[in-house]
Amino acid sequence: MSDLALSIPEARTARPRSAARVLRTVQTVCIFIIALVIVSPLLLLVVASLKDDRFQILADMGSFRAFWVSNPTLSNYAEVGHLSGQLAFGRYLINSLIILVTTVCSGLVVNSMAGFVLAWGSLRGRAVILSVVIALYVIPQESIIMPLVIMVSRAGMSDTFAVQIVPWVASPLYIFLFYQFFTQLPKELLEAAEMDGASFFRAYRSIFLPLSLPALATVSILMGIETWNQYLWPILVTQTDYARPIAVAIATFFGQDSIYWDRAMAASVLMMIPILGLYLVFQRWFVSSFIGSAVKG
């Protein structure tokens, strides 16, 4: 992938090699500095989360001490981690992880199966369903949220894990991404599998799914970020700590008079770690498969 990406060709002209190399190094250093500027707010967050004194955090913010901590401590993390603590961030973090894992895993299964049938199935009405799915993509979550809140509260689903998972498992965008990925694979694969006596499901499960790693990676990352960062929906459907995710818990800080910045910072850092892990695991396949499908869809 990385070599395909080269479309500003390296200077092959008469310029001496060493000069080109110097130029390249300077360029790289510049880009690295820009990248550091861009991520500096996040560095600041990590540094601040290691400071014990919440008044000191704000006091340091105005100077370069914001990027320096003289006696780093993990006490904020310890407090955040206390499951029974006054601010039960550990609990919220686990809630969020449960919601994340369940939503992404079931989303991968449901959307890839649907995408596969729409791509290679022989059901009548396939084309109609496909065009409906594409049309549904236009509906923003915010536009359906009011009736959806009424529906789930009438169904007695408020304040559960299910209410934060089930509604967002199936998604037009991810069905379409899988559909498009599967149509790029040769149909001969399916025919060969069926000739060998494999069922349609078996062909999906044993041949097409293992080949669709880039699509699985892309959907995992997109869906993971989306689920992990949900804010509006959980704030409307959770009332207690029982299933409340960490995003909502951190946000409640802002209403309070004395903000516990130290713990908020530590909780924020903890909130970044799982999704960062997900990204690092899947990023190899992410960019390459995000391509045309998004642009033309």
Added chain:
Amino acid sequence: MTMQQATSSSSVRKAPARRHDTGRLMQETAMLAPAVILLTVFLIVPFFLSFWTAMTNQPLVPRPTPVRFVWFNNFLRIFQDDLFWTALWNVSRFTFWIIPAQCGLAFATALLLHQKLPLRNLLRGMFFLPAITSMVVVCVIWGTLFQYPTGPFNQILGFLSGGAIQPIDWLGDPQWAMFSLVLLSAWQAYGFQMIVYLAGLQGIPDELYDAAKIDGANAFRRFWHVTMPGLRPTHVFVLVITTIQAFKLYTQVAILTQGGPKSSTETVVHYMVRAGFEEQKMGYASAVSVILFVIVLVIALIQRQLLRRFDV
């Protein structure tokens, strides 16, 4: 299936005139069913319900009095509410500013990273990091950056100007609050647009650059006559996505400014959530959500027209 049938069907390739195969059809139905059911229950039904609810006086909590059908009264009242127009104006302002900020940043970083660089994946990851950061976390960080009067931004501005620039109350001054949200939002979200631009850049064939080079085009001309036309659909897509996202502005507002100061950051979605959950008027809030849908639909249709014109 015999060998002969198989070869003949693969040589035709299109339309494999399959015999009626019940087992297979049942498998297909079973595989498609979860998605279809979930989409119907949690997307299609609430979507149509939102139109119906929008024409009723549905409250949040059920009342003894029956829900009444009020036709288009909710819409009439929304259009008569100055706060709604303020919200619409605010998201328009937000859109107007965030498009150059966010798309510009995304385009610039994509151009920088679309080269053979050492540590390219690390750099990409660094630039993408804000995009995977939850908006709530972003608000925690930027809330401290924006501190008045001694926050980092004010310190930097004061330092650079030698004290000439007075500290700015970024989130507390009606003149600045929306602009501050633009900065924060652009920083948070440009990573996705950057990826889209990277994908678009990869889609431009190298031969075009080589040909331009042979024709003696310099770097600027190659950029203007090869890169830019090649990115036309990408530009359209990025602009549309950014616009739609901008019109849905909510989380930053809910956490940092609650629509204030003096309604300067009130947005359509924030207005909707307040109507529905603080004033408990679900019918009214649904009517706002229908208006939001129409706005998004119009933007999406414009995208389709533009893409068609560019012959993609």
